[in-house]
Amino acid sequence: KYIEKKYGDTLLYQGGLKVYPTLNSEMQRWAETALREGLRKVDKRRGWRGVDKSLNLATRKLDVEKHPLDSWAKLQLEVDKIVKGVVLKVDNKRAIIRIKNFRGRLYAKDAKWTKRKLTQVLKKGDVALFKVLEISGELKEYLNKTKPDEKIDLTAKKYELKLGLEQEPEVLGAILVVENKTGAIKAMVGGYSFAKSKWNNATQSRRQPGSTFKAIIYTTAIENGYNPSRIIVDEYFSDFDFHTEELWEPQNYPIGFKGPLTLRRALELSRNVISAKIVKDLTPDKIVQYGRKFGIESELKPYMTISLGAFEVTLVEMVAAYTVFPNMGMRVNPFFIKRIRDMNNVIEENMPERKQVLERESAYVMNYLLQGVIQSGTGQRAKHLEAPIGGKTGTTDEFTNAWFIGFSPSVTVGVWIGLDEAKDSLGRGETGGKAACPIFVDFMGKYLEKYPEPQQFRKPAGVIMVKIDKYTGKIWTEDCLHAFYEAYIPGTEPTEYCTEEDHDMIEDYYGKWADEEEDEGDGDAQGN
Numbered sequence: 001k002y003i004e005k006k007y008g009d010t011l012l013y014q015g016g017l018k019v020y021p022t023l024n025s026e027m028q029r030w031a032e033t034a035l036r037e038g039l040r041k042v043d044k045r046r047g048w049r050g051v052d053k054s055l056n057l058a059t060r061k062l063d064v065e066k067h068p069l070d071s072w073a074k075l076q077l078e079v080d081k082i083v084k085g086v087v088l089k090v091d092n093k094r095a096i097i098r099i100k101n102f103r104g105r106l107y108a109k110d111a112k113w114t115k116r117k118l119t120q121v122l123k124k125g126d127v128a129l130f131k132v133l134e135i136s137g138e139l140k141e142y143l144n145k146t147k148p149d150e151k152i153d154l155t156a157k158k159y160e161l162k163l164g165l166e167q168e169p170e171v172l173g174a175i176l177v178v179e180n181k182t183g184a185i186k187a188m189v190g191g192y193s194f195a196k197s198k199w200n201n202a203t204q205s206r207r208q209p210g211s212t213f214k215a216i217i218y219t220t221a222i223e224n225g226y227n228p229s230r231i232i233v234d235e236y237f238s239d240f241d242f243h244t245e246e247l248w249e250p251q252n253y254p255i256g257f258k259g260p261l262t263l264r265r266a267l268e269l270s271r272n273v274i275s276a277k278i279v280k281d282l283t284p285d286k287i288v289q290y291g292r293k294f295g296i297e298s299e300l301k302p303y304m305t306i307s308l309g310a311f312e313v314t315l316v317e318m319v320a321a322y323t324v325f326p327n328m329g330m331r332v333n334p335f336f337i338k339r340i341r342d343m344n345n346v347i348e349e350n351m352p353e354r355k356q357v358l359e360r361e362s363a364y365v366m367n368y369l370l371q372g373v374i375q376s377g378t379g380q381r382a383k384h385l386e387a388p389i390g391g392k393t394g395t396t397d398e399f400t401n402a403w404f405i406g407f408s409p410s411v412t413v414g415v416w417i418g419l420d421e422a423k424d425s426l427g428r429g430e431t432g433g434k435a436a437c438p439i440f441v442d443f444m445g446k447y448l449e450k451y452p453e454p455q456q457f458r459k460p461a462g463v464i465m466v467k468i469d470k471y472t473g474k475i476w477t478e479d480c481l482h483a484f485y486e487a488y489i490p491g492t493e494p495t496e497y498c499t500e501e502d503h504d505m506i507e508d509y510y511g512k513w514a515d516e517e518e519d520e521g522d523g524d525a526q527g528n
Contacts, residue, residue, distance in 0.1 A: 002337065011342070020338040022184035027177055030446040031187035035175045035415075038439035039192050042402075042417060043169035046427050048114035048121060051128045057086055058125025064088055065098070069127065072100045077143060079132050082166050087126040092117050097130060097163055102139065104161030106130065111165035121165070134162035171426065173417040174201035175439060176319050176334075180410055182352040183323070183332030187443075206298055206312035207418055210394030210432065211270045211378075212403045213291075213309030215370060216321065218267055220290040221278050223362050226263055227492040228369055229473025234258045234266065237273045239280060239304050248304055250276045253395070253431075260505060262473040264486070267369055268377030270393065272308055279307035293357045294321035295331055309394060318405055319414035325367040325390060326407045328460060329358035360460040361489045367457055368487040374406070381437045382406060385444055387453035393432030398425045402435035408444070408453050415439045459487075466493045472502040479503070 003012045003019070011017065057064045064086055071084050077099070085097040085104065095106040095118055108118050110133065122128060135143070139160065169192055177187035190200030199205070222228075234257045241248045250272045258271065266274040279287055284302035291300045298313045300306065316334055324331045333353035340348040358366075370390035373379045378393040391406025402417040415436040419426065426435060459465075467476045470484035475497045486493075 003340065007347075016343045017347075018341045020340070022179075022186065022336050022338055023188070024186045026450070027187040027443075027447065028189070030443050031175045031177060031189045034439045034442035034446075035173055035189045036192060037442065038415075038435075039169045039171045039173050039417065040166065041438070042426060042430060042435045043167065043171045044113045045430070046171070048116060049167060049170075051122070051126045053126075055127040056123065056125040057127065058123075060125075062125075064125050068100075075100060077102070077132060077135065077161070079135060081132050082129055083132065084127055085130045085163070087122045087124055087128065089124060090118055090122045092119055094118070095122050097161075099130070099161065102161060104130065104132075104163040106163045106165055110163065114165065129166040129168065130163040131166050132161055133164050136160050170419065171417060172201055172419060173415065173436075173439070174205070174315050175443065176202045176315050176414045177443070178319050178323060178332070178334050178412050180323050180326050180332065180407065180412055183320070183334050183354070184338075184352070185334050185336040186411065188336065201416060202315045202414075204314070205416070205418075206314055207401045207416065207422060208311065208396040209309040209313050209318055209403055210396040210401060211272075211275075211309060212318055212392050212394035212405050212432070213306070213313075214267065214270065214275050215325070215366065215392050215405075216290055216294055216296075217275055217278055217287055217307060218263070218369065219294075219324075219358065219362065219366050220282055220287055221263065222365050222489075223290075223359070224282055224286070226278070227488055227494075228262065228264045228365065228486050229468055229494050230263045231260045231473055232263065232266060232274045232277055233260050234271050234273050237276055239276070241304060243301075243303055250308060262471065264369055264372055264473075265471070267392075268372045270373075270378050276304060276307040279304060294324060295333070295357075296321060309396070315414050315416045318403070319412050322391075322405045322407055322414070323412045324358055325363055325370060326409055326412065326457060327354075327363070328360040328458070329356055329363035330354050331357045359489075361462040364457070364460050364463050365487050365489060370407075371457075378431070378433045379404065379406065379437055381433060382441050382444070385441065385448060387444070387448050388456050389444070390457075391437075391440070393437060395431040395433075398423075399427060399430045400425055402426060402430055402432045404432050404436035404440045406437075406440050406444070408448075409457055410451065410453060411447065413440055413443060462490065463487050464490055464493060468494060469498045469502075471506045472498050474498040474502055 057067055069084050083099055085099045087095055088098050089096040093108055097104045097106055114121050175189050179186055188202050190202045191197050238247050238249045252272050284306050287306050288300045288302050296313055296317050300311050320334050335350045339346055367390050373392055374382050374389045379391050382389050387408045389406055389408055394403030405414040417435050465485045468486050469476050469480035470482040474494050476483050477498050480498050
């Protein structure tokens with residue numbers, strides 16, 4: 001599409017072009033697998049939609065024991081492959097499924113996600129989707145040694161597959177992997193199936209980014225007088241919206257307030273009210289200015305709802321924006337073609353485009369704050385990865401979009417999940433932490449096995465580390481319970497020591513749940 005638009009049909013189809021993409025084929029496979037598996041999991045939580053009864057072989061008077069399915073023509077069985085099968089027999093404990101000339105067993109536990117009895121889910125003759133969970137040793141040997149068209153005894157128990165029940169997901173998604181140093185796109189998957197839809201959700205879809213936009217808001221704060229230990233009270237907040245002429249009252253998710261929080265804890269817990277207070281203080285116009293600095297080209301309006309990520313952007317825009325944090329303030333422009341040659345010359349060559357958009361010190365402080373989201377906040381599903389990881393979850397009103405954008409020293413990875421209709425909900429509780437973050441973790445787990453990262457991000461000389469109490473934000477004393485080394489730009493670090501009164505203030509709101517809040521949570525932005 002890119003070449004056709006830029007150079008025309010003739011050169012595309014008759015020019016003998018050689019195109020050198022930036023994609024890494026291995027990373028692309030990891031990304032495809034992670035996205036497809038993640039979308040299936042989210043879709044299953046939405047419930048069983050049933051099989052297409054018009055395909056039932058018994059109803060169509062076809063032989064359920066012998067009639068072939070078109071999709072079996074070139075099918076090669078392997079573990080984790082999802083294939084169509086015909087139901088031969090079913091009771092509430094198991095179903096017998098035919099795939100080509102082989103039989104498989106689907107046990108009730110491998111269809112429990114439907115929350116129904118097997119006999120309510122499948123009938124004899126139904127054609128459904130199944131995942132190959134295991135292939136018996138004998139069958140594995142048979143598949144390796146015999147001819148594909150050789151017939152075998154269907155009753156031979158040694159030729160068995162263990163299967164799980166699947167369904168074609170309605171949930172959409174995308175994943176994008178960008179190399180921090182250059183901006184080269186190393187993997188891009190724009191949907192579940194290119195055969196099903198040519199629409200690229202990574203570059204073409206514009207959706208509300210939810211709390212992923214808070215990284216830009218908090219950066220604006222850091223560069224305009226705030227520091228990570230500044231206390232802001234999470235409490236009821238409202239503002240008159242002159243654009244709608246209505247009172248605007250942002251809500252937290254989960255509903256409720258947590259009292260005085262440091263800027264760090266507010267970001268880690270993704271508190272909407274505090275984001276709104278920051279935007280009110282700095283002004284929406286200032287946030288829009290920073291959005292442009294981060295490279296967001298989609299429409300951003302200076303409304304208070306920008307504090308909840310209410311304006312639509314693309315995944316590629318948000319991933320590019322997040323490269324600023326691991327790159328010490330340098331934003332890279334993503335690109336996917338290195339060069340194009342015709343039969344004689346190089347007709348196009350793309351080089352990395354980098355631009356310093358933040359002070360190095362500001363970028364590092366935000367990087368360090370976003371690492372906290374992984375260690376102690378809504379992104380804890382990525383906590384076990386063997387690398388320094390920063391990132392942010394994002395969820396929009398009524399759980400219509402789920403986002404996760406994370407970065408290591410070498411790559412930035414963005415994941416978006418939603419439905420075809422932007423207003424449709426993924427389901428109660430389908431936050432960025434629950435729905436999108438596991439896809440990031442799946443990809444990064446494979447990536448880090450082959451490309452291990454250093455144990456920490458490089459810290460600029462202009463950043464100092466100060467030991468504070470994490471909950472009061474003041475300099476640590478022996479009476480403090482929550483020692484933490486915080487990053488500061490010199491001159492912004494706290495100068496006061498913790499007192500008993502400081503601890504009591506936090507304890508009133510915080511003490512009862514402070515420790516348990518360190519466990520994995522999904523308290524993300526929700527409610528525009």
